[in-house]
Amino acid sequence: MxxxxxxxxxxxxxxxxxxxxxxxxxxxxxxxxxxxxxxxxxxxxxxxxxxxxxxxxxxxxxxxxxxxxxxxxxxxxxxxxxxxxxxxxxxxxxxxxxxxxxxxxxxxxxxxxxxxxxxxxxxxxDTAFHQTMPPVAFRYALPAELYTEYRVRRYGFHGTSHHYVAQQAAAYLQRDLADLNLITLHLGNGCSAAAIAKGHSVDTSMGMTPLEGLVMGTRCGDIDPALHFYLQRETGLSPNDVETLLNKKSGLKGLCGVGDMREVQTLADTGDTDAQLAEAMFAYRVKKYVGAYIAVLGRVDAVIFTGGIGEHSARIRAQVCANLQVFGIYPDPAKNAPHGTGILEFQQEAATLKLLVIPTNEELEIARSTEQQLLLRRN
CATH class of the missing domain: 3.30.420.40 (ATPase, nucleotide binding domain)
Structure with a gap:
């Protein structure tokens, strides 16, 4: 076919x-x-x-x-x-x-x-995989009618990617996905984290829109919601101006002028303090979500890095995993190195929690899902 x-x-x-x-x-x-x-x-x-x-x-x-x-x-x-x-x-x-x-x-x-x-x-x-989140994870602490009448809630995105790498991890580990608890980190220009319990998404960092959560190339991620009112009141920005600011002029680009992590790291290596802060903030936010999702899941079998940054930046992976031994995360610096295609495993030999780099393939996942729907229709 x-x-x-x-x-x-x-x-x-x-x-x-x-x-x-x-x-x-x-x-x-x-x-x-x-x-x-x-x-x-x-x-x-x-x-x-x-x-x-x-x-x-x-x-x-x-x-x-x-x-x-x-x-x-x-x-x-x-x-x-x-x-x-x-x-x-x-x-x-x-x-x-x-x-x-x-x-x-x-x-x-x-x-x-x-x-x-x-x-x-x-x-x-993109949102379908996260529809298994429970209300405690997807509801906002807002008046109930905003959910019932306007569907204001957290939806999550990058679901195709999170589902794909979770399946790849299960195959690689020779385990049934239904037996695994995973944290998947899709880190690229857009970034999101997901907590996956027994094959089902139970929490994710993006919200009603892709703006919530991690620091991204041009998106701010988590901020105080009252900032919107302050900016409009003090700077005269319109709601549309604020939306553009937070979506297209913030994140790494807002912090240091460039939104591509490769350029950020190049600037950081020259001593640019804004770029050094941008890189550190990016990794710090990911680390916070890893800790939060370990608390949500209780037992974690693997932390998975994917996306352009997750797959190719060994130093971001190192910063995210640093000082997390209390959670059973023990990266091996020698194994955490740039690599070609395929899956990379970079935890220390005795560690039980796996640290994996798995290249995502959203297009293949879409093709697989399409084929599955056709087979279901025929049956």
């Missing part, structure tokens, strides 16, 4: 075709600057038409299913869903919860339906 995976953004489409027998990428790519001045791609339809031409040139004409990444499924979707009119209407209803993402995801779905008539399509939601 050949499955096309689409990740449609407001001005880009990332795509990969998987041959599911070997679960390998047959062809893939990225089209960006859609709709921008001077771009050949005036619309998502133009971009998807180019993707079709690319697939045809590669000899791929028999796409049997399409999997779409959809950021927000609210409380409606606890698992991937075969796309029909009702699913599309529900995704559209979720736009107020994800105004930057769901409209673009919908565009990708609707264009794909026009250009691939009759091909079954599946929506895979």
């Amino acid at each position: 050949k499955i096309l995976v689409l990740n449609a953004g407001s001005s880009s489409i990332k795509y990969q075709v998987f041959g599911m027998e070997a679960q390998q990428v047959l062809v893939g790519g990225l089209i960006d600057r859609i709709g921008e001045a001077g771009s050949e791609m005036a619309s998502h339809q133009d971009a998807l038409a180019r993707i079709i031409r690319h697939l045809q040139a590669a000899g791929i004409t028999d796409i049997q299913a399409i999997g779409h990444r959809v950021v927000h499924g609210g409380e409606h979707f606890k698992q991937p869903a075969l796309i029909d009119a009702e699913v599309i209407a529900t995704i559209r209803a979720m736009i107020p919860l994800a105004p930057l993402h769901n409209p673009a995801n919908l565009q990708g779905i609707e264009v794909a339906q026009r250009l691939f008539p009759g091909v079954p399509q599946v929506a895979v939601f």
